[in-house]
Amino acid sequence: MGGKRQFRVWRGDEQGGQLEDYQVEVNEGEVVLDVIHRLQATEAPDLACRWNCKAGKCGSCSMEINGMPRLGCMTRMSTFEETETVTITPLRTFPIIRDLVTDVSFNYEKARETPAFAPPTDVPPGDYRMQQVDVERSQEFRKCIECFLCQNTCHVVRDHEDNKGAFSGPRYFIRATELDMHPLDTKSDRKEYAQAAQGLGYCNITKCCTEVCPEHIKITDNAIIPMKERVVDRRYDPIVRLGSKIFRRGQNDASGSGKRQDETLSTVHSHAGASHDAHAEAEAERGVNWHRQVPQPQAPATDARGRLAISEFTFDRAAAPSPFGDDVKFPLPADTLNYAHPDQQQPPARQD
Structure with a gap:
C-alpha cells in the first residue's frame, strides 16, 4: 500500500x-x-x-x-x-x-450549565454504596471522550446557528441521563431540566450522533429516547394527569403550601446557569446545591406483572425503584466490603 x-x-x-x-x-x-x-x-x-x-x-x-x-x-x-x-x-x-x-468552547459552556452530580448530604463520601446493576446502567455513557463529533454532526446546531443558545446537544443529553440513572444523585428534576433548559425537545432522533460516535455509545437509543419518554410520561400522559388530580385534590391547600406543581417546575433554572437567582448562580458555580432536600426512594412504576402501580397515579413525579431493595439498609456495613474510607476507624494496633 x-x-x-x-x-x-x-x-x-x-x-x-x-x-x-x-x-x-x-x-x-x-x-x-x-x-x-x-x-x-x-x-x-x-x-x-x-x-x-x-x-x-x-x-x-x-x-x-x-x-x-x-x-x-x-x-x-x-x-x-x-x-x-x-x-x-x-x-x-x-x-x-x-x-x-x-473553537469548541460552546461545548464547555454547556458543560458548565449542566447541573453536576449532587451527592446525598447525610452520607459521608467514603460510605457511598451502589449495586453493580446500577453501575452498569450508566457505565456506557462514561466512555465518552468528548471528541464532540456528535455535537458536530447534530443538525440542530450544525444547520441552525440560532439554536445553539437553547440546545445543549447529544453529549450533554447522555450526561443528564447518566446522572438521572445514578442512585446516589439527589437532584430529582433532571428530566424537567433537560426539557426546559437543555432543549431536549429540539432533538428529533435522527441517530446521526450515534453513527459517528467513536466509542460506539448508543446515544439515541439508550439516552435520548429514554429521557424523552420519561418527560412525556409525566407531562402528557392523560391517565397519570387525571389520576394525580383525583387522588391529590385538596392536598396542596391542606398543607398550606399554596403552590401548584407547575409553579415548582418553573424554578428548574435555579439549579444551574441562566437563572435570575444570585444564590442559585453561586451554587451552580460550585457544582453542587447542598441545600436541596434529599428525596426518598419511591415504589417502582410497574409491578412484577408489568402493570402500573397505584402509586404512579398518586405521586406527583415519576416513581423509581429503590436501587438497594427493600431489605437492604443503607449504608451497607463496612465490615462486609473490601473498600474502607480513610477516615474510617481503624482496628486497634496489635500489641506484642
Whole structure:
C-alpha cells in the first residue's frame, strides 16, 4: 500500500480559506493523523492540527474526512481506495481558528450549565454504596471522550446557528441521563431540566450522533429516547394527569403550601446557569446545591406483572425503584466490603 496518495486539506482561518492539494507518502498501517504529521514535516510546516494521545482516547484530533466526522488517529488509510482523493476539513459546526483547529468552547459552556452530580448530604463520601446493576446502567455513557463529533454532526446546531443558545446537544443529553440513572444523585428534576433548559425537545432522533460516535455509545437509543419518554410520561400522559388530580385534590391547600406543581417546575433554572437567582448562580458555580432536600426512594412504576402501580397515579413525579431493595439498609456495613474510607476507624494496633 506504500506510495504517494492524493490529499486535499483545508487551509485558512476565520477570515476564509480554501482546499489545497498535496501528494503525501503513505505507508502500510498508517492513519490519517500520520499523514498530517508527515505533511507538517515536509510541505506544510505551518499546518495547524489539534492532537494529543494518538490512541483514540483524548478526542482532540476531531475532523471531517471525506465529509464524515471522524478521529484522525482512528481512521486508517487502508479504508480508502488507493486512487481516491482524501479530503480533510475542520469540524463544520464550530468557528474556525486556523486550518483544522476549531473553537469548541460552546461545548464547555454547556458543560458548565449542566447541573453536576449532587451527592446525598447525610452520607459521608467514603460510605457511598451502589449495586453493580446500577453501575452498569450508566457505565456506557462514561466512555465518552468528548471528541464532540456528535455535537458536530447534530443538525440542530450544525444547520441552525440560532439554536445553539437553547440546545445543549447529544453529549450533554447522555450526561443528564447518566446522572438521572445514578442512585446516589439527589437532584430529582433532571428530566424537567433537560426539557426546559437543555432543549431536549429540539432533538428529533435522527441517530446521526450515534453513527459517528467513536466509542460506539448508543446515544439515541439508550439516552435520548429514554429521557424523552420519561418527560412525556409525566407531562402528557392523560391517565397519570387525571389520576394525580383525583387522588391529590385538596392536598396542596391542606398543607398550606399554596403552590401548584407547575409553579415548582418553573424554578428548574435555579439549579444551574441562566437563572435570575444570585444564590442559585453561586451554587451552580460550585457544582453542587447542598441545600436541596434529599428525596426518598419511591415504589417502582410497574409491578412484577408489568402493570402500573397505584402509586404512579398518586405521586406527583415519576416513581423509581429503590436501587438497594427493600431489605437492604443503607449504608451497607463496612465490615462486609473490601473498600474502607480513610477516615474510617481503624482496628486497634496489635500489641506484642
